[in-house]
Amino acid sequence: MGRRLSICSSIDDCDLAILASESSRMTVADGRSFIEEGAPANDFFVVTGGRVKLFTLLPDGRRQITGFAEGGDFLGLAASTSYAFGAEALGGATLCRFPHAGMQRLTERFPSLEHRLREEASRELALMQARMTLLGRKTARERVATFLIERCSHLDRPDPAHPIELDLPMPRTDIADYLGLTIETVSRILSAFKKEKLINIRSITHITLLAPERISMIAEGME
Amino acid sequence: MGRRLSICSSIDDCDLAILASESSRMTVADGRSFIEEGAPANDFFVVTGGRVKLFTLLPDGRRQITGFAEGGDFLGLAASTSYAFGAEALGGATLCRFPHAGMQRLTERFPSLEHRLREEASRELALMQARMTLLGRKTARERVATFLIERCSHLDRPDPAHPIELDLPMPRTDIADYLGLTIETVSRILSAFKKEKLINIRSITHITLLAPERISMIAEGME
DNA sequence: CCATCACCTTGACCTGAATCAAGTCTGGTA
DNA sequence: TACCAGACTTGATTCAGGTCAAGGTGATGG
Structure with missing residues (x-):
């Protein structure tokens, strides 16, 4: 750490x-x-x-x-x-x-x-x-949103409100075990985010955040 | 801390x-x-x-x-x-x-x-x-058991396998918010432990662990 | 001694996420 | 190009724990 x-x-x-x-x-x-x-x-x-x-x-x-x-x-x-x-x-x-x-x-x-x-x-x-x-307190949706935002802050965030390219080098199993969820739930929520045009899933490891601001809101339970 | x-x-x-x-x-x-x-x-x-x-x-x-x-x-x-x-x-x-x-x-x-x-x-x-x-990973039952065991280690534990007197100075709300549960669930599980003769609830704040060993097992998911 | 209030317990019901069970996609191999 | 294995996605169903709604309890004050 x-x-x-x-x-x-x-x-x-x-x-x-x-x-x-x-x-x-x-x-x-x-x-x-x-x-x-x-x-x-x-x-x-x-x-x-x-x-x-x-x-x-x-x-x-x-x-x-x-x-x-x-x-x-x-x-x-x-x-x-x-x-x-x-x-x-x-x-x-x-x-x-x-x-x-x-x-x-x-x-x-x-x-x-x-x-x-x-x-x-x-x-x-x-x-x-x-x-x-x-x-302890966030819903599955909020957890996944938080995870995505967290990954952003790893790279020096250019400007918010703009699409951000992310890569998730870890398999879904690891994301699930990090968020206290199952792989199915993680997968479903990423799909939902995609359907809502919040993200674009270019490949398993490459994701584009289309609306970082909105994802941040979701992450804090303020959607 | x-x-x-x-x-x-x-x-x-x-x-x-x-x-x-x-x-x-x-x-x-x-x-x-x-x-x-x-x-x-x-x-x-x-x-x-x-x-x-x-x-x-x-x-x-x-x-x-x-x-x-x-x-x-x-x-x-x-x-x-x-x-x-x-x-x-x-x-x-x-x-x-x-x-x-x-x-x-x-x-x-x-x-x-x-x-x-x-x-x-x-x-x-x-x-x-x-x-x-x-x-992230424990069930409600395991969480409450873990909490009880954790409280024991605060006082210098005399010997395991013997009843341990505990006091829980915090209200149920705080226990719930600590364990990521609701007060109802905490209450229900304490009642269940009582019914199973794992603990005795002498008053809201005073609890006796009747079978610390078994509670430890439950805490680790090995019941 | 009873009323009140805050906190806790219990019950009935509901729901979000887990589980179980197919598919589907991807990248590596021949 | 087709095949395969492993990882991911999607769907149907279940269930643990949350939510909603009454009661109970016990400390304080009139």
Whole structure:
């Protein structure tokens, strides 16, 4: 979790070699899991490329995707002694792995890093509160609308009230598990949005928001 | 948010007067709101007594309670420039208010404080992931069971498999808004648990868990 | 001791989303 | 170009939980 600002931004002109010496790069193939929920949390990760999904599971296999992470995002902040979530690459990802011990050396050497990490955690905390409202109180329609709008803010939004090209790199299953719905419901609602000329479905992964403003309204329950 | 470890624990034997000089105490009466969602975030709070509920609202009044906080918990970490949530006293609360500027002076003076804050944010992050799973994937029965079990862990659990006395200081409305249900559903499920001899309802606020183990199972969807 | 009010419980009914069950589309392969 | 497998869509039906509507309960005050 975390966004847009690399871990390096708090180290700036300091010796990047030190940072490199405390971390190791890794590549994770599509669909491969690299954090096991409940496993001892030994590492902290930064996503450097591709995408990743975070999730928790119930014993019977029900899954809640708690977030998607991409380049620049932090993972493993929510660390006590064991991970509170699992993580899996979404179409291949590259990561920087920082063992906790190394992390500690880094924060000692670059105290401002600690602040950055807190900032990052706080930002994520705010996002999660919005997501709890989505899961606890929004209708299926509102959830899907919120998801589409959320995806927009990932790319630097040009101007609202204009069509926006989106790609949804995750399968419907992941969207459903993120929104607390079933794939059928997600599919039906996207179709409904299309019928209402709110979106255009160019391909499974490519969607155009034709009326971003209206979708925002729907997302907030003000349609 | 945050739990059990006062902010002071990272300052230890240092001059508490400095801490006091950067903060002010405040008392909030039952039901009074002291953080307005979306308002500029100028302060950081520590709950020193009583209880507090945190929530977000949708424009039409739907409410999601994102957490309850009590003595020792931190509030306002999720701070960008504006609060991501509202906060309201639950039966009267006392707080310590730290203006952000003062907070910064404190973290400069006591660098370990920064680490404590991150730790706190991370802990909260982990809790929120569990809550997202609750809201996105659990049934009403599982949610209420989870809520009861969660309340247990607030008091230092003596031994499982033995009856546990609980008090639920919040009205049903708050429980419902916390679990993403209606008051009727919460009420019905508590009644059902009573009928199944899983709990005993001594009064509206006093509940005895007769079979904590079984309730835990239900909470995880393994009944 | 009763009235009142706020909160909670219970019941009857309804509905949004899940489930179950076919189709359909897409991209890869031969 | 045709075939196949996996992912998506669509339709019919069901059901968990919401909504609407009475009661019940218990603390406060007259």
